[in-house]
Amino acid sequence: MHNRCKINLHFLLFQQNEKPFCCQICGDTFGLNSHLLRHMRTHTGEKPFTCKVCHKSFTQSNSLTYHMRIHTGEKPHSCKECGKGFIQTGALRVHMRTHTNEKPYSCNVCGKSLRSSTSLLYHMRTHTGEKPYSCKICLKRFSQSNHLTGHMRIHTGEKPYHCDECGKGFVSPKCFVTLLILHAPNHLLTSIKIE
Numbered sequence: 435m436h437n438r439c440k441i442n443l444h445f446l447l448f449q450q451n452e453k454p455f456c457c458q459i460c461g462d463t464f465g466l467n468s469h470l471l472r473h474m475r476t477h478t479g480e481k482p483f484t485c486k487v488c489h490k491s492f493t494q495s496n497s498l499t500y501h502m503r504i505h506t507g508e509k510p511h512s513c514k515e516c517g518k519g520f521i522q523t524g525a526l527r528v529h530m531r532t533h534t535n536e537k538p539y540s541c542n543v544c545g546k547s548l549r550s551s552t553s554l555l556y557h558m559r560t561h562t563g564e565k566p567y568s569c570k571i572c573l574k575r576f577s578q579s580n581h582l583t584g585h586m587r588i589h590t591g592e593k594p595y596h597c598d599e600c601g602k603g604f605v606s607p608k609c610f611v612t613l614l615i616l617h618a619p620n621h622l623l624t625s626i627k628i629e
Contacts, residue, residue, distance in 0.1 A: 453463035455470040459477045464470040472494060475481070481491030483498040487505045492498045500521050503509065509519025511526040515533045520526040528550040531537065537547035539554040543561045548554045556578055559565070565575035567582040571589050576582045584606050587593065593603030595610035599617050604610040 453465050455464040455467050457463070457470060457473055457477075459474075462473060464473060475493040481493050483492040483495050484490070485492075485498060485501055485505070487502075490501065492501065503521040509521055511520040511523050512518070513520075513526060513529055513533075515530070518529060520529060531549040537549050539548045539551055540546070541548070541554065541557055541561075543558070546557060548557055559577040565577050567576040567579050568574070569576075569582060569585055569589070571586075574585060576585065587605040593605055595604040595607055596602070597604075597610065597613050597617070600613070602613060604613070
């Protein structure tokens with residue numbers, strides 16, 4: 435199909451909100467066949483885009499692009515208020531809310547307001563008890579993937595947080611900060627923040 439015809443078809447479908455491509459597994463519909471094909475990877479588990487550095491795989495090429503920035507350290511999106519850099523524009527947008535104190539997402543159970551849809555999703559799991567992340571070694575379950583990552587360090591023995599003063603290593607940043615507080619003179623304690 436000629437490029438101009440493809441573009442016109444694309445605009446026609448989206449202007450009329452037509453979604454003629456249907457997933458035979460879950461029934462979701464899509465305006466473009468390419469979107470259906472990308473969606474199908476959620477069912478098949480196919481991850482055709484692989485990082486050449488750490489071999490982690492992704493379902494979408496843009497996810498690999500963002501992931502590569504972890505390895506390169508590239509943070510092309512910067513906060514105009516404080517200068518902090520971000521890999522994705524979405525992360526910058528959520529960060530900006532720390533400066534404005536905007537919390538546009540609200541829990542329909544308890545009314546708590548949150549800065550991001552991801553924070554709301556994690557928060558909702560405190561109400562539902564959902565723990566979708568499971569340790570393959572001891573089967574303990576977690577509500578957030580980063581909690582599983584921290585837990586896995588118990589099994590691997592990895593201690594990525596090290597104290598320069600005493601040489602001790604820690605599995606989590608909170609334990610590390612606790613030690614820093616013990617080492618810090620009283621006048622420095624006010625500047626240490628646990629997130």
